[in-house]
Amino acid sequence: MGGTGPEGRGLATRLGLAGIPAFVGSREIDRAREAVAKIRTAGVTIIEAASNDEVADRCDLVFLAVPFARAAEVVDAYRDRFRTRAVVVDLTVPLAFVDGVPRFVEMPEGSAAEHLRARLPATVRLAAALKTIPASVLGRVEVALDCDEFVCGDSPQARAAVIDTLGRIPGLRLLDVGGLEASRSLERMTLLAVEINKRYKIRTARFRVVGL
Amino acid sequence: MGGTGPEGRGLATRLGLAGIPAFVGSREIDRAREAVAKIRTAGVTIIEAASNDEVADRCDLVFLAVPFARAAEVVDAYRDRFRTRAVVVDLTVPLAFVDGVPRFVEMPEGSAAEHLRARLPATVRLAAALKTIPASVLGRVEVALDCDEFVCGDSPQARAAVIDTLGRIPGLRLLDVGGLEASRSLERMTLLAVEINKRYKIRTARFRVVGL
Numbered sequence: 001m002g003g004t005g006p007e008g009r010g011l012a013t014r015l016g017l018a019g020i021p022a023f024v025g026s027r028e029i030d031r032a033r034e035a036v037a038k039i040r041t042a043g044v045t046i047i048e049a050a051s052n053d054e055v056a057d058r059c060d061l062v063f064l065a066v067p068f069a070r071a072a073e074v075v076d077a078y079r080d081r082f083r084t085r086a087v088v089v090d091l092t093v094p095l096a097f098v099d100g101v102p103r104f105v106e107m108p109e110g111s112a113a114e115h116l117r118a119r120l121p122a123t124v125r126l127a128a129a130l131k132t133i134p135a136s137v138l139g140r141v142e143v144a145l146d147c148d149e150f151v152c153g154d155s156p157q158a159r160a161a162v163i164d165t166l167g168r169i170p171g172l173r174l175l176d177v178g179g180l181e182a183s184r185s186l187e188r189m190t191l192l193a194v195e196i197n198k199r200y201k202i203r204t205a206r207f208r209v210v211g212l
Numbered sequence: 213m214g215g216t217g218p219e220g221r222g223l224a225t226r227l228g229l230a231g232i233p234a235f236v237g238s239r240e241i242d243r244a245r246e247a248v249a250k251i252r253t254a255g256v257t258i259i260e261a262a263s264n265d266e267v268a269d270r271c272d273l274v275f276l277a278v279p280f281a282r283a284a285e286v287v288d289a290y291r292d293r294f295r296t297r298a299v300v301v302d303l304t305v306p307l308a309f310v311d312g313v314p315r316f317v318e319m320p321e322g323s324a325a326e327h328l329r330a331r332l333p334a335t336v337r338l339a340a341a342l343k344t345i346p347a348s349v350l351g352r353v354e355v356a357l358d359c360d361e362f363v364c365g366d367s368p369q370a371r372a373a374v375i376d377t378l379g380r381i382p383g384l385r386l387l388d389v390g391g392l393e394a395s396r397s398l399e400r401m402t403l404l405a406v407e408i409n410k411r412y413k414i415r416t417a418r419f420r421v422v423g424l
Contacts, residue, residue: 104396137423147422150404177407184316185400192362192397195389196421204423209408210359211349211416 001025001052001064001074004035007091008065010139011130012036016044017141018168023048025055025062042141056081061089061161063130068092068105068112075119082124087158090116090128090183093190102194104187113152113183127153127162129174131186132193136203145171147206152182175209213237213264213276213286216247219303220277222351223342224248228256229353230380235260237267237274254353268293273301273373275342280304280317280324287331294336299370302328302340302395305402314406316399325364325395339365339374341386343398344405348415357383359418364394387421 003012003024015022016039024039024047026032032049039047055062056078066074071092082088094105094112109115113128120126129151130138137143151162151174163174177186193205215224215236227234228251236251236259238244244261251259267274268290278286283304294300306317306324321327325340332338341363342350349355363374363386375386389398405417 175408176411177404178411182404182407185404188397188400189404192389192394192401193421195394196387196424199388199390200424202424206422208420208422209405210418210420212408212412212414 001055001062001078002066002070003063004031005065005067005135006139007135008063009035009039010135010141011063011065012047013039013042013044013141014138014169015165016047017042018170019046020165020168021046021048023050023055023059025050025052027052052078053081057083059083059086061087061165063089063091064116065091068094071112071116072119075116079120079124082120084123085125087125087127087161088120089130089162090126091130093131093187095191095194102191104191110181111183111187113180113187117180125153125155125158126180127151127155127158128180128183128186129162129166131183132189133206134193134197134203137206145169147171148173148175148208150175150177150182150186152177152180152186154180175212213267213274213290214278214282215275216243217277217279217347218351219347220275221247221251222347222353223275223277224259225251225254225256225353226350226381227377228259229254230382231258232377232380233258233260235262235267235271237262237264239264264290265293269295271295271298273299273377275301275303276328277303280306281308283324283328284331287328291332291336294332296335297337299337299339299367299373300332301342301374302338303342305343305399307403307406314403316403322393323395323399325392325399329366329392337365337367337370338392339363339367339370340392340395340398341374341378343395344401345418346405346409346415349418357381358420359383360385360387360420362387362389362394362398364389364392364398366392387424
């Protein structure tokens with residue numbers, strides 16, 4: 001869902017290149033079709049366009065590749081439409097840019113992921129993943145990821161499903177970091193990566209765990 | 213200060229091996245002397261024992277290698293004794309272990325480092341560093357660090373002084389991550405490393421920034 005931006009399109013392309021079929025979802029099917037047309041130019045044929053309605057109706061694993069500012073609204077719109085036992089994956093980071101300066105948005109629940117969790121029925125499982133990887137890196141599919149990503153969520157089965165799928169993307173090592181509360185660390189790490197990008201004039205900072 | 217534990221002794225040994233003279237400070241000079249005797253067995257001769265009083269009186273760069281639970285007390289005891297323009301480096305992480313389970317301690321100032329900053333006079337500069345590296349890794353000097361560490365603090369000169377000194381330790385890349393508020397990210401990253409250690413049955417998780 002919201003797969004028409006650089007992050008969603010990059011994720012869909014990388015899934016497709018790894019042989020994993022997926023839908024790019026958008027509120028407007030035409031925007032999804034445009035995104036898929038671009039993905040096809042990367043030689044990927046197993047990614048298809050869908051409306052967000054159709055994604056909610058048909059998919060057991062849904063990545064929310066929407067901006068932080070829109071995520072709650074999207075979750076609210078589909079909360080009763082997601083499949084029972086669907087796994088919804090939050091990729092958002094609670095950053096607001098004020099005059100180009102990133103400000104961390106403190107969430108009453110502790111993290112953006114926990115904020116979304118609180119808006120979903122208990123039958124839908126929420127996991128968080130891909131929070132610390134820059135959208136610009138994910139979107140440039142010619143760049144090897146060469147990093148680790150962290151998956152958290154209160155359902156071990158949901159975490160395993162996310163790791164199983166994303167783990168098939170080359171160059172990406174997925175680490176299970178436990179319950180959803182770990183999203184507090186992941187969202188703050190992204191703020192750190194943004195700060196490193198700014199200070200070192202790069203756009204590519206991401207993380208690898210050493211010693212594992 | 214507090215250099216007699218594995219973290220402080222490891223840091224002092226690594227500084228000594230890099231040719232940087234330093235004192236190991238303790239409230240009790242005999243404990244400092246015992247630590248230095250152990251450091252000498254690693255072939256390091258330029259590290260000396262001192263009382264914490266002497267460290268505060270003589271040193272322009274002071275590493276606080278004390279447990280989180282004792283850090284505020286140590287800062288309070290020496291706040292008026294540190295040299296004017298001294299750089300005090302906070303290594304602590306606000307974790308409390310309850311039945312072996314790490315719990316993050318929320319600090320009213322936002323982080324443990326900011327908590328200590330608030331207790332020091334304005335003439336003393338506080339930086340945070342080495343927060344995300346496990347004490348057990350720092351302490352085993354035969355293990356190459358092979359990772360990045362993050363330095364933050366509100367004084368750019370203080371950050372530069374810390375980076376200049378720690379940057380001489382082989383295998384350690386120091387990154388300047390800006391103002392002291394970044395300690396909020398660093399302390400949460402350490403919680404994540406502890407979680408990774410627990411889940412993957414290791415004790416060595418630390419971080420490297422990719423793309424830099």
